[in-house]
Amino acid sequence: MSRSLKKGPFVDAKLLKKLIDKKPASAGVIKTWARRSQISPEMVGFTFGVHNGKSHIEFTVSEEMVGHRLGEFSPTKKFLRHGGKMQKEMEAKKQQAEIASAKAAKEPAAAAPAKK
Numbered sequence: 001m002s003r004s005l006k007k008g009p010f011v012d013a014k015l016l017k018k019l020i021d022k023k024p025a026s027a028g029v030i031k032t033w034a035r036r037s038q039i040s041p042e043m044v045g046f047t048f049g050v051h052n053g054k055s056h057i058e059f060t061v062s063e064e065m066v067g068h069r070l071g072e073f074s075p076t077k078k079f080l081r082h083g084g085k086m087q088k089e090m091e092a093k094k095q096q097a098e099i100a101s102a103k104a105a106k107e108p109a110a111a112a113p114a115k116k
Contacts, residue, residue, distance in 0.1 A: 024047075025113075052074045059073045
């Protein structure tokens with residue numbers, strides 16, 4: 001559910017304090033742990049470093065981001081791949097196909113200079 005209009009958007013007080021009287025060009029990276037804070041129009045142009053649980057992910061706020069939360073632009077999970085036997089078989093076939101295509105590319109190149 002969205003936040004009530006009479007309450008307005010939530011922005012962390014400490015984060016607002018860091019933004020006061022600063023210009024986007026000279027502010028540098030503003031590090032924050034306030035992932036739940038909404039992006040307000042005053043934040044456009046600033047570069048934020050939002051903590052994802054391990055490190056700070058840096059991004060610059062644009063006009064399209066207004067109304068979203070800071071945490072949306074700092075993913076906390078890293079997708080590696082789907083596991084299982086079937087996935088391993090598919091990867092093995094793909095690797096064999098790449099090796100075969102590399103060999104096929106080498107053979108005609110070696111045979112071409114001998115034609116003269």
